[in-house]
Amino acid sequence: MSVSLKIIVQEQLYVTNEPLEIMTVLGSCVAVCLWDSKNCVAGMNHYLLPLWNGEGFKSLKYGNISILKLVDEMILKGAVKHNLVAKIFGGASINLAKTTFCVGEQNIRIAEHILSDLKIPIVARDVGGTKGRKVVISSIDGSVYVKTSMN
Amino acid sequence: MPKQIVFVDDSKSVLKTIEILLKNRVQNKEITIRTFSKTADFLDELESNSLEFDLLFLDINMPVMSGYDVLKKLRQIDKYKEIPVVALTTENTQEALQNGKEAGFDDWIIKINALTTLQKSINMTIDKYCPSKLSEDSSADAGLDTNSMMEQMREMSATIERLNAKLLIAEEDKTRFLSLIHNEFNNPLMTITMLMRDIIEDKEKTKEEMRESINMIFVDILTLNSQLSNILAGAEIESTTGVSKYLSNFSMKDMIHDILDTQQFIYQDKSIAVESSLSFDEFIYYDRDKCFLIFQNLIENAFDFSLQESKVVIKGYMENKNLIFTVSNLGHQIEEQSRMYDAFYRERSDFSRVHHGLGLGLAIVKHLVTFLGGAVSYSVDEGYNTFKISLPIEPDENKETSGDTSSFVFEDEEGSRF
Known part of the structure; x- marks a missing residue:
């Protein structure tokens, strides 16, 4: 049986309690995947930068905003906070040209900090490196499929 | 050494x-x-x-x-x-x-x-x-020597100081926000209600008088409408669904003319001349709603900050697959340029009066333009304030402005499961 696929891009998140796959493609961005196995709720976000610095809107572009909203949305869709486990992906060092050198690494760190503050264990990770990743979470069993880019 | x-x-x-x-x-x-x-x-x-x-x-x-x-x-x-x-x-x-x-x-x-x-x-x-000696020795560690740690700490404390200053301003903005809402919404709503009642009750009104009242109502509704659309856009940007791109075919020219049409009472009232030159293709496949908000805010600002009997110049054209749009108006230049894109920051439109509105316009313009992978700049030349927007109509695959995922190649082989 094939389930339908929801694709998210940067500055978005998606949470579902129906059988579905959520997919995104990451470079230096990070996606946090959350999973509640008792209630079968799965969610994924995709953020570009670690911290909102008070400029502009506090949008899903920023890890500290996006992760908290992802958790809120999980709970709204029926997840229970102490069931949640996290898997984190992305945060590669992609762009030689950017002046913000370690943005990938900082994106990973902020996920670790916030998730540990929230007492959500990180049960799997595939982070860093220099390649892009395609990440798909299934809300049937919470498993995450990751494919690494050729370039 | x-x-x-x-x-x-x-x-x-x-x-x-x-x-x-x-x-x-x-x-x-x-x-x-x-x-x-x-x-x-x-x-x-x-x-x-x-x-x-x-x-x-x-x-x-x-x-x-x-x-x-x-x-x-x-x-x-x-x-x-x-x-x-x-x-x-x-x-x-x-x-x-x-x-x-x-x-x-x-x-x-x-x-x-x-x-x-x-x-x-x-x-x-x-x-x-x-790499300095220290990190060479402790190669197991991720290269965090004391110096770069000190550097990071210094930077952190600088960031905290900056954030603190922002927080204070944000607190002021918050306190002001309710009274702001009161003025921005209550006043036009009150005039609309009064004028409507007057029209309904006063059966003796001439056609000319009716017209004048309706014009005034119209201007107030326009103001309310643009305030509301900015509030809604701000709410969407901060919501859990976030902003998404919706592409459709539309005429950029017509859209800008529509915006000018609805604004004409406002600029005619200040006797502002509008000079527009728009050379676009008939139809453009792009995000219409975001363009609308961006242009509406810039054009509205230009009229609001213009001096009486001055001129607003609007130009739109294509340049290397980029859509360029500039709005210039004659008025004093923006003082606090470092804050101009912050939400709830309002510039004074002349020496005494603070610009009307909620201070959301430019913050929204900046966010949406960045989201679309474009850039916004502000310059002053011979008294003219110019905002220039450049939007990539066909996003350059290699350019990594709003995201960094467009240029990856995936082959059909097995990945890993986590």
């Missing part, structure tokens, strides 16, 4: 700036710096094999000899074959970057005016290519 770092740049002021930026590290005897403003001097020393260094920062655009040529010369000398060379340049195009990679530059730093960022980039590059 401090690491020796060489900077070659034809601009003496750039070299001076770099010396200032790296002063601390030189004083701490972590590094020594030599600078060359003439490529010839640098090459002389190279050829006599007398120059010892661990890392070279090289400008690209220089008179007499470009950075590429200097690099070529350097690599021909055995002694310097393996020395890491980093381009420090204003060149930020993909082509230049590609050329740089091919020419054999190890890294590429773009000179920007933001000095802290530049300082950080240079320092990180130095740490990358010339």
Whole structure:
């Protein structure tokens, strides 16, 4: 049986309690995947930068905003906070040209900090490196499929 | 032994700036710096094999000899074959970057005016290519030596101070917000209600008087409408669904004319002349709603900040697959340019009166333009304030402005499961 696929891009998140796959493609961005196995709720976000610095809107572009909203949305869709486990992906060092050198690494760190503050264990990770990743979470069993880019 | 770092740049002021930026590290005897403003001097020393260094920062655009040529010369000398060379340049195009990679530059730093960022980039590059003793010894650790930790701490505390200052302003904005809402909504709503009742009750009204009242109502409704659409856009940006791109076919020209049409009561009231030249294709496949909000805010601002009986100039055209849109108005220039894109910041539209509205317009413009992968800039020329928007209609696959995922290639082989 094939389930339908929801694709998210940067500055978005998606949470579902129906059988579905959520997919995104990451470079230096990070996606946090959350999973509640008792209630079968799965969610994924995709953020570009670690911290909102008070400029502009506090949008899903920023890890500290996006992760908290992802958790809120999980709970709204029926997840229970102490069931949640996290898997984190992305945060590669992609762009030689950017002046913000370690943005990938900082994106990973902020996920670790916030998730540990929230007492959500990180049960799997595939982070860093220099390649892009395609990440798909299934809300049937919470498993995450990751494919690494050729370039 | 401090690491020796060489900077070659034809601009003496750039070299001076770099010396200032790296002063601390030189004083701490972590590094020594030599600078060359003439490529010839640098090459002389190279050829006599007398120059010892661990890392070279090289400008690209220089008179007499470009950075590429200097690099070529350097690599021909055995002694310097393996020395890491980093381009420090204003060149930020993909082509230049590609050329740089091919020419054999190890890294590429773009000179920007933001000095802290530049300082950080240079320092990180130095740490990358010339790791200090401490981190070499504890190689298991992720290269966090005490110096870069101190550096990070200093930066952190600077960030905290900045955030604190922002927080204070935000508190003021919050307190003001309710009274702001009161004025911005209550006043037009009150006039609308009054005028409507007057129209309904006063049966003796002439057609002319009716018209005048309805015009006034219309202007108030327009104001309310644009305030509301900004509030809704702000709420969407901060919501959990976030902003998404919705592409459709539409006529950019018609859209801008629509905006001007609805605004005509406002600009006619101030006797502002509008000069518009729009040369777009008939239909454009792009995000219509976001364009609408961006242009509406810019045009509305231009009228609001214009002097009586002045002129607003609107230009729109295509340039290398980028949609360029400029709005210029005659008025005083924006004072606090560092805050102009902050939500709830309001500029004074003349010497006494604060610009009406909630202070959301430019914040939304900035966010949406960035989201679409474009850029917004502000300039002042002969009394004219100009906002310029550039939007990539066909997003450049290699450009990584709003995201960084467009250029990956995935092959059909098994991935891994987590």
